[in-house]
Amino acid sequence: QRHVAFLFRCSLSLSALRFRGSQIAFPERPLLSSALAMEHVQSQSAFRRCRAFLCRLFATLKLFILLAVQLQVLKFVNVFGCSDFWGSHARRPGKEAAALSGASEWENTERELRKRRFLEEYREEYGYPDGPLSIDELRATEFTRLNGTVYLDHAGSTLYSNSQINAILADLSATLYGNPHSQSSSSRKSADAVATARQEVLNFFNAPAGEYRCIFTSGATAALKLVGETFPWSSNSNYLYTMENHNSVLGIREYALAKGATVAAVDVEQFVYGAFCDNSSGQPRIFNLRTPQKRKLETVNDEEDGSVYNLFSFPLECNFSGEKFDLEMVKWVQDGKHVNDLRGRWMVLLDAAKGCGTSPLDLSRYSVDFVTISFYKIFGYPTGLGALLVRNDVVEILRKRYFGGGTVAVSIADRDFMQRRGSVEQWLEDGTVSFLNIASLPHGFAAVRQLGVSAIGKHTGSLTRFTASMLASLRHSNGCHVCTVYGKHNSSLQCVNYWGAKCQQGPVVAFNLKHSDGSWIGHREVEKLAVLSGIHLRTGCFCNPGACSKHLRLSHTDFQMNYEVGHVCWDDNDIIAGKPTGAVRVSFGYMSTIEDALVLIDFIYKFFVDSSAHPGNTVFPVQEASASCEFTTEENTQSDKEGHSKMYLESITIYPIKSCGGFSLDAWPIGDCGLMYDHEWLILSNSDGILTQKKCPMMCLIGTFIDLSAKKLLVTFPNMRQTLDIPLEGGLQFQLDDGFQLCGNRINGQCYGLEVSEWFTRALGTPCNLIRRKPRSRKVLSRTPRHPQTCLNLMEKELSFANEGQYLLVSRASVEELNQRLISQKSRIQVDAMRFRPNLVVSGALPYEEDQWQILFIGNKKFSVLGGCNRCHMVNIDQSTGNMQESNHPLLTLASYRRFQGRILFGILLVHETASSLIDDKLSTRLLKVGNPV
Secondary structure, eight states, X not given: OHHXXXXXXXXXXXXXXXXXXXXXXXXXXXXXXXXXXXHHOSSHHHHHHHHHHHHHHHHHHHHHHHHHHHHHHHHHHHHHHHHHHTSTXXXXXXXXXXXXXXXXXXXXXXXXXXXXXXXXXXXXXXXXXXXXXXXXHHHHHHOGGGTTOEEOBTTTOOOOOHHHXXXXXXXXXXXXXXXXXXXXXXXXXXXXXXXXXXXXXXXXXXXXXXXXXXXXXXXXXXXXXXXXXXXXOOTXXXXXXXXXXXXXXXXXXXXXXXXXXXXXXXXXSOOOSGGGOOSSSOOOOOOEEOOOBOOOOSSOOTTOOSOOEEEEEEESBOTTTOBBOOTTHHHHHHTTTTSSOOOSEEEEEEEOTTTTTTSOXXXXXXXXXXXXXXXXXXXXXXSSOEEEEEEHHHHTTOOOOOOOTTSEEEEETTTTEEEEXXXXXXXXXXXXXXXXXXXXXXXXXXXXXXXXXXXHHHHHHHHHHHHHHHHHHOBOTTSOBSEEEXXXXXXXXXXXXXXXXXXXXXXXXXXXXXXXXXXXXXXXXXXXXXXXXXXXXXXXXXXXXXXXXXXXTOXXXXXXXXXXXXXOTTSSOOEETTEESSEEEEEOOTTOOHHHHHHHHHXXXXXXXXXXXXXXXXXXXXXXXXXXXXXXXXXXXXXXXXXXXXXXXXXXXXXXXXXXXXXXXXXXXXOSSSBTTTTOEEEEESXXXXXXXXXXXXXXXXXXXXXXXXXXXXXXXXXXXXEEEEESSSOEEEEOSSOEEETTEEEOEEEEOHHHHHHHHHHHTSOEEEEEEOTTOOBOOSOOOSOTTOOOOGGGOBOOSSSSOSEEEEEHHHHHHHXXXXXXXXXXXXXXXXXXXXXXXXESSOTTGGGGOSEEEEXXXXXXXXXXXXXXXXXXXXXTTOOBOTTOTTHHHHHTTOEETTEEEEEEEEEEOXXXXXXXXXXXXXXXXXXXXX
């Protein structure tokens, strides 16, 4: 690399060589004399020939050296293999420097080598080699909105193509569609479009002619609900479902239990029947039945007619891990071979919402009784539309009570008389169907049909297999695994089918990450960093508690304990009692590329692979000060020759309204909750809770100032001509009885009148009002001070509307060190201390020295350190303009070296130590002043 860089600089120098009359000039070198120049070069043309020859010579040498470097790397890869390419044998030099300067030449070379290796191995599967468009052409023409973005949540929702949407728009623009429940020409067009779409759906699943009906619903969940509420449950019925099922499938059990049916979950560790048979007899293993559940009915079910119907439900593909179930189970369950008691008829419900976009169900081969599907998971649009496919011989047993518009042939308003329509679809679909969305379905099927479902399965399967193998091979510098991958990937990859008729694993890779010491990394931490890196993925349990408990080995007690400590879906409690509460999931679609997979792998390596054993990494690791350390004021004070502290208070800033602009002064008094009037107010939306810059970045342009002499809060905004004057005493209209949520706690506040509310509503463009803190309504409870021997009693310390601490302190040296890192990665962004909205800025310290502070004095005021300040996207907002930085800096830069226990820390939180209330103290004795020694 050094040789190549040297030759590159030589080439640049040669290209800058120029002829000036009778002199040869080199950049930044003394010019040669005219006589000496003419002695070596007799003419301008001769010199140009000489220069061209030298340039070709150096270019040739550079090419040979680059070739030699690549050959050595290829030799290395062939020796150690793919699994060790990212292993402990192959550590990338200067990882932290590369992380800060963007993709280095070495990283680009590695990525190209991995891509080349992938294309050689999967040249027949990846990229639609026999299709009308290559994957690169497809991305360039149909998915231009993905430029600069890595989308890996196709299990949640895949994407629509440009031509698909354009075709839908052209159809709706050219065709007049009316309500299909009429006889006009526009109504007939809609009815014809609905009929055409029904047939398209049945054709897609290769349903035998005349054997299935397609009922449109508002989604797969609505289709499952329709089965649950119309199925003929009785006290003798059984409802079994595999552990790996979506909550929407589990919800059916409420209908079954209400009718006295028996409900039980089933473990299917491995179904060895037919295609997946691995024993000589070919007989399936008996299911592992979990504890059955049954409710005692208070009244007898009078609807029972002696017939017994049972239902077994399983997914086409697990939305947690991507594991596929053997569809041979369908016939096996329908024949009752999974139970000893053959009483009643067994039917099968297949949840095909996940999986049919890459390997659809063949209903001519597997006669499933009920199939639920969701169209946006197949081709991205429309959303809010699904379908239930029902076998004709099953329709007659369904019991539908409710009837809506268009579902009946006749009804009498004041008598109990009604006759349903003869069409099954009409009486199972409540009211007018979403006919415009239904009319767009053929365009979606055309987009998939153009590439071929089989080719899509091969394409996504190759990406899945490659990604799973690369993640499984990642190692920390001590040799420990980085990733725990769930699903079929845990088996030998060579024995797992990722595409084709016997596909066993869908295009999903679910995993969790570990530190080098074996402790878990929270999935929310991974998601937050992925967002900063432009990667869209999914984390949590994905509404699949059975698969989550099975793969993460969480017991019933674990689930209940997690809920009791406050964990619910979508919150930030990703590690509880040392165990993960969810996982990270990436999933591929028909437009995904190998570049997407490589960016994901590089992202995980950059942020989560520990290569600290390698020299050359200049970092400032975040280490919270140990509670057992004994620090004294003298030991922590740097003194100059005159005996004065080198550190001093550079600035004081007060932010009266939470998330709005502040003001700075040379001196300001301390209050009971921090600086007087700091975070005393907040803005509460009428519909969206507390407003902050994360929701409304323009809030930083709201100017504030406290006039102590006039006892007023002055508020300004660029598009508001009138300055809002709010008295510091009085002016409040009423108290909020219900309160509002702040940092997980419900607190009360006091509200202003209509004039103040209208001012903020006009300024921010959303209905809102100004709320003032109610005295003694919040306490500092969320943090424990670093110094255990302090006399501080946090239960008595008041907190304003700030998130955690009374004061936020930032060091000037730490800000400057961050800017140096931004410069090193050629970022045009430079930040000042105010980007972090500190109350106090300190100068004279070493970079990140504040990480180790436990107690500090500012002048004669004593403060205890609660810990580091966890940073969010707000630091990416330019406080002078309200613009969000598109590059996600500086937070992304901070994340590369300032992470601690899942948090990105910058600055420290303080609480003022005082024995009693400051209300009676004189104002002059409570002043903090710029220039105070620290």
